[in-house]
Amino acid sequence: EIVLTQSPGTLSLSPGESATLSCRASQTISSNSLVWYQQKPGQPPRLLIYGAYSRTTGIPDRFSGSGSGTDFTLTINRLEPEDFAVYYCQLYGNSPRFGPGTKVAIK
Amino acid sequence: EMQLVESGGGLVRPGGSLRLSCVASGFTFSKNWMHWVRQAPGEGLEWVSRTTLDGTDTTYADSVRGRFTISRDNAKNTLYLQMDSLRLDDTALYYCVRDHLFPSGSSALDVWGQGTMVTVSS
Numbered sequence: 001e002i003v004l005t006q007s008p009g010t011l012s013l014s015p016g017e018s019a020t021l022s023c024r025a026s027q028t029i030s031s032n033s034l035v036w037y038q039q040k041p042g043q044p045p046r047l048l049i050y051g052a053y054s055r056t057t058g059i060p061d062r063f064s065g066s067g068s069g070t071d072f073t074l075t076i077n078r079l080e081p082e083d084f085a086v087y088y089c090q091l092y093g094n095s096p097r098f099g100p101g102t103k104v105a106i107k
Numbered sequence: 108e109m110q111l112v113e114s115g116g117g118l119v120r121p122g123g124s125l126r127l128s129c130v131a132s133g134f135t136f137s138k139n140w141m142h143w144v145r146q147a148p149g150e151g152l153e154w155v156s157r158t159t160l161d162g163t164d165t166t167y168a169d170s171v172r173g174r175f176t177i178s179r180d181n182a183k184n185t186l187y188l189q190m191d192s193l194r195l196d197d198t199a200l201y202y203c204v205r206d207h208l209f210p211s212g213s214s215a216l217d218v219w220g221q222g223t224m225v226t227v228s229s
Contacts, residue, residue, distance in 0.1 A: 032211070032212060032213045033213070035213075035215045035216070037152075037216075039152075044202055044219035044220065044221060044222060045152065045202075045216075045219055046219070047215050047216060047217045050209055050211075050213045050214070050215035050217075051209065051211050051212075051213030051215075054209070054211060054213065056215070056217065088151065088152055090152075090215075090216075092213070092214050092215060092216075094166060095154070095166060095168070096142070096154045096157070096216075097154060098151060098152040098153065098154065099151075100151050101151045101152075
């Protein structure tokens with residue numbers, strides 16, 4: 001069973017700074033299967049990135065995904081106040097699974 | 108506007124049953140696989156179950172297999188989750204989620220309901 005690990009657990013940053021979030025798989029996975037979601041308190045998750053790199057409709061270009069193999073990254077450039085949230089990576093497949101999440105907190 | 112509205116959550120005793128429903132609107136329900144994802148209070152996301160277009164192919168997380176049953180009624184644009192033998196650790200907010208296949212060949216969960224809360228407690 002493939003396990004996803006996300007780091008750091010919490011990232012404390014100021015608006016305008018950049019955030020680098022890591023998602024590591026315990027085995028090599030297809031980039032096609034790596035997805036990123038954002039969740040704000042009291043709201044359902046929102047799809048950000050699919051296929052490791054592709055932004056879904058309406059997601060600003062300050063969000064970008066990269067990586068391959070076992071290591072994937074979500075980068076958020078120039079953090080806006082609305083970007084402070086929890087971010088989950090997901091391995092999409094026959095039995096999808098989520099990483100534990102990274103909280104991007106205001107410093 | 109694409110929308111998913113869950114209902115059926117509530118307080119139930121350990122060992123009890125509940126049936127969750129999710130009504131879809133704003134898209135052709137029969138053309139999408141559908142999932143249930145849950146989130147325990149203060150915790151992360153846990154995928155629960157998935158059904159294909161006609162409901163004949165279903166998969167489950169190990170934690171619910173044999174106790175939960177996912178189904179759908181495409182004529183009613185409705186997804187269901189029958190939950191039996193409920194345990195304390197099934198307490199969570201249950202989300203109904205649409206699966207979308209992008210032209211690139213990648214898939215993701217792109218439309219989420221607001222969730223319905225299930226509390227298992229004695």
